[in-house]
Amino acid sequence: MRAALVAEYRKLLSTRMWWVLLIALAAYLGFIGVVLAASFVFAPEDQSGTTLHGLDAAKAIYGVTNAIGYVFPLVIGSLAMTTEFRHQTITQSLLVEPRRGVFLGAKLIATVPLGLLYGVVGTAAVVVASAPLLGGWGDGAYLGRSDVIEVLALSVVVTAIWAVIGVAFGSVVPNQVAAIVVILAFTQFVEPIARFALGAFDGLDQVAKFLPGAAADGLIGASFLGSMNGGPADLLPRWAALLVLLGYAGVLALVGRYTTLRRDVA
Amino acid sequence: MPAAGPALTFDGVAKSFGPVRAVDGLSFAVRPGAVTGFLGPNGSGKTTTLRMLLGLTRPTTGRALVGDRPYVEHERPARVVGAALEASSFHPGRSGLGHLEVFAPQVGVSRDRCRELIELVGLGAAADRRVSGYSMGMRQRLGLATALLGDPPAIVLDELANGLDPEGIVWLRGLLRRFADEGRTVLVSSHVLAEVQHTVDDVVIIAHGRLVHASSLASLADLAAPETYVESPDLPAVDRLCRERGWTARPLDRGLVVAGVSAADVGAAAFAAGVELHQLASQGVGLEDVFLRLTGDPR
Numbered sequence: 361m362r363a364a365l366v367a368e369y370r371k372l373l374s375t376r377m378w379w380v381l382l383i384a385l386a387a388y389l390g391f392i393g394v395v396l397a398a399s400f401v402f403a404p405e406d407q408s409g410t411t412l413h414g415l416d417a418a419k420a421i422y423g424v425t426n427a428i429g430y431v432f433p434l435v436i437g438s439l440a441m442t443t444e445f446r447h448q449t450i451t452q453s454l455l456v457e458p459r460r461g462v463f464l465g466a467k468l469i470a471t472v473p474l475g476l477l478y479g480v481v482g483t484a485a486v487v488v489a490s491a492p493l494l495g496g497w498g499d500g501a502y503l504g505r506s507d508v509i510e511v512l513a514l515s516v517v518v519t520a521i522w523a524v525i526g527v528a529f530g531s532v533v534p535n536q537v538a539a540i541v542v543i544l545a546f547t548q549f550v551e552p553i554a555r556f557a558l559g560a561f562d563g564l565d566q567v568a569k570f571l572p573g574a575a576a577d578g579l580i581g582a583s584f585l586g587s588m589n590g591g592p593a594d595l596l597p598r599w600a601a602l603l604v605l606l607g608y609a610g611v612l613a614l615v616g617r618y619t620t621l622r623r624d625v626a
Numbered sequence: 627m628p629a630a631g632p633a634l635t636f637d638g639v640a641k642s643f644g645p646v647r648a649v650d651g652l653s654f655a656v657r658p659g660a661v662t663g664f665l666g667p668n669g670s671g672k673t674t675t676l677r678m679l680l681g682l683t684r685p686t687t688g689r690a691l692v693g694d695r696p697y698v699e700h701e702r703p704a705r706v707v708g709a710a711l712e713a714s715s716f717h718p719g720r721s722g723l724g725h726l727e728v729f730a731p732q733v734g735v736s737r738d739r740c741r742e743l744i745e746l747v748g749l750g751a752a753a754d755r756r757v758s759g760y761s762m763g764m765r766q767r768l769g770l771a772t773a774l775l776g777d778p779p780a781i782v783l784d785e786l787a788n789g790l791d792p793e794g795i796v797w798l799r800g801l802l803r804r805f806a807d808e809g810r811t812v813l814v815s816s817h818v819l820a821e822v823q824h825t826v827d828d829v830v831i832i833a834h835g836r837l838v839h840a841s842s843l844a845s846l847a848d849l850a851a852p853e854t855y856v857e858s859p860d861l862p863a864v865d866r867l868c869r870e871r872g873w874t875a876r877p878l879d880r881g882l883v884v885a886g887v888s889a890a891d892v893g894a895a896a897f898a899a900g901v902e903l904h905q906l907a908s909q910g911v912g913l914e915d916v917f918l919r920l921t922g923d924p925r
Contacts, residue, residue: 363731370728375719448715451682452772455709456732458681458698624683626674 361466364457368470371449372440378474385432385478386485392428393489396421401498414499418508419582421490425482425515426576427584430522431547433478437471437526438543441616442536450625460621468527468613475523479516487512507581514580514598518605521579525572525609531616547573559594569596575604631658631779631811632693632706634679639688640835641674648674650835651688656813656828658779661806663826663843664815667921671835672815673711676784680709692780704733708773709782710766718758722749722768725757726775733776743771748797762789770798780811787814787821799825819917833921849916854892857881857905867899881905 372378400417412420444450457463487503495501502508526543533539551573558568568574577583578601596604634656641649649671656662666672677683679690681698689696692707700706716725726740744753747767752760760768766789773781781802787795802825806812816822819829829846831839839846857880858864864882868875873892875882884892889908896903 363734366731367728370724370731371717374721374724374728375717377719443717447717448712449717451711451715452729454682455680456704456729458703624677626677626683 361462364462364466365470367453367456368440368466369473372470372474375443377439378436381432381436382478382481385429385482388432389425389429389482390485390489392424393421393486394493396424397490397493397498401493415502415505415508417498418494418500418502419511420584421494422483422486422508422511423515423577423580423582424584425479425486426518426522426580427573429482429486430519430573430576431543432482433475433519433522434526434529434543434547435540436474436478437523437528438530438533438539439526439536440467440471441527441530442534442539445534446536454625461617464531464613464617464621467531468524468609471523471527472520475520476516478523479519482519483512483515511580511582518576518579521605521609522576525605525612528609528612528616531620532612534620565594569594570604572605572608575601575608577601579605630809633657633691634780634782634811634813635691636675636679637689637691639675639678639685639690641671641678641683642686648835649678649685652832652835652837653688654830654837654840656811656830658811659806659809660827661802661812661814661822661825662828662830663819663822664813664830664832665819665822665917665921666815666817666832668817670817670833670921672817672832673784674835675832676709676711676782676813676815679782680707680711702732702734702776704729705776705778707780707782708776708778709784710769710773710786711784712769716757716760716765716768719756721754721756722760722764722771723753725768726771729772730775735775739775743774744768746774747771748794763791763794766790767794778810781805781813783812783814785815785817787816795821819914823913831917831920838920846916847913849920850913851886851911852888853909853911854884854887854889855881855905855907855909856884856892856896856903858896858901858903860901863899863901864896864903867895867901871895883909 400412400421444453453463454460491501491503529543530539533542551571555568555571555574558564569578575596578596579598581595581598583595595601636652636654639649639652640647652675664672674683678685679692679697681696692700697703697707720728723740723744726744727737730737730740744750747770749764749767749771752764757765757768766786770783770786773783787798790798802812802814806827814822814825826843828842829839830837855878856864861882865875868884873884873887875884889906893903893906
C-alpha cells in the first residue's frame, strides 16, 4: 500500500495540472473575496434585508473556499482518476498493482495532501483578499475569534474531502469530459437550484441539507448560499455533515470499484 | 542475473465480447530461454490474449498462468513479467523519466534505476522532455524501459517493433536474444512474420482467435515448400544426381527445378558429386507464404 501511495502521489505531482489549477483557484477565490467583501462593506444600509453584517458577513465570506471554490478540488480529484482512462495509463497502473481495490484506495488517500494544500491556498487567498476590506471599512475582520478560525480550518479540511469525492466520482464516470461536464453542471447549476427549490417547501428542506454542498456548509458551519437565501440556513450538525460527506465519497468509490474497476481494461 | 524465466501457459483460454468470439480456446506454452514470436493478422486476438495473461482482461473460460499461478497472484507481478502493450499509454504531460518514476515504487526500484533504464533505451537526452513531444519510436523505447524496470525474468512485448527505426530494430533484436540466452522468457507479438523472423526461436500463430500453428521456427520453415532452380553445363549429371537422391526435378528454361529441396541441399549434393553449377536459386513457397496460408480466411 505504501508503494501504491507514493506512486499515486507522484502521478499527481508529475504533470502541470496541479499547480495550474491551484493558481486558478487562488486567483478566482481572491477575486471573489474582494468582490464579496466590497459588496458587504459598501452596500447601502437601507437594503439590509439580504445583506450580512459583522461576524456573519465575515464567516460567509471566509467560507467561500467551500461554497464557491469546491469545484476546483472536485475537478483535480476527478482528473486523477479520469486521466488514467483518457491516456490509458490505467493499463500500466494495473500491471504494477493488479489489486484494483488497492489502486483505488491509494488514489483516494494520496489526494488528501493535495486537497489540503488547495484548502490552505484557497482559504488564504480569500482571507488576504477580503480581510483588509472588512477590517478597514466594514465591521471588522474577526480573524482572532475562535469560531472564525474554526471556519477557516474546516474550509481546509472540507476542501480535502472534496478532492477525495472527486476521485471517487471519477471512478464512477471515467470519461474525462463527461466527468468535468457533470461536475460543472452539478456544482454551478443543479445543486444551487435544488437547494433553493427544496428549501422552499416544508419537509423537503430537510432533504436539501443532505445535498453534498449543503453538507459541506454544515461541516464548516457557515453557508454562503444559505445566508443569501435569507436568514440563518438550516444546516446539519458538524458530525453529521462530516459523515454525509464521507458517505458520498465512500458510496461513489464503492460504485466505481464494482463498475468501472471491475471491467476489463482494454 | 535474474532467475530462469517462468513458463507462460495458456490453458483453453477464450474470450467473448458479446457475440464475438475474440479468442477461442487457445492452448499453448511459452518456454524460458527462447524468444517466442506470437503471430497473427491484425484482429486475430493477440492483444486480447496478452491482456488475459496479464490480468487486465478476464477470460470467459480457461486460464493463463505465469509459472505456477496467474499473473495477478504474484506478490509483485511487475518483477516477474515486464510488459509493453501499447505505444500510446503515457500521460503526454509527463516526462519520460517522470513516467518511469511514477511506476518505480510499485515495481520496487529506485529513481536511479529509472535514470539507468532511460539511458539504456537511448532516451537519455530526452529524459526530461514531456512525452507529448516523443516520436512513435521514442514511445516504443519508453514502453520497453517501463517493461524492463524490474529486471523481470519474463518479458512480453506487443507489436513493439512498430515505429522503431531500423537501427532500433537491430538493437532490440540483440537485446531480446541476450535475454533469451540468459534464460529469460521472451514473448513478442507481431502481425508481420518478417519482422520477427530473424529474432525468434519459436512461433505461435493464431488466426480468428484460434491456434493454427505452434512449433520452432525451423519446423515452420519445413512447412514451406522450397524449390531450387539449377543451371549447369552438365544437366544430365544433375538429373542423375537427383534420381540418386530421390528428388523430383523438372526442366525449366535452360535448367532444372528441384522440388522440395532447399538450395543449400542441392548445392551441397552437387559439390559432393563434383558437378559444376552455374546457377543455384531458391524459389517456391517461402515462410511468408506459409504464414499467409496458415492465417488465411478458412471460409
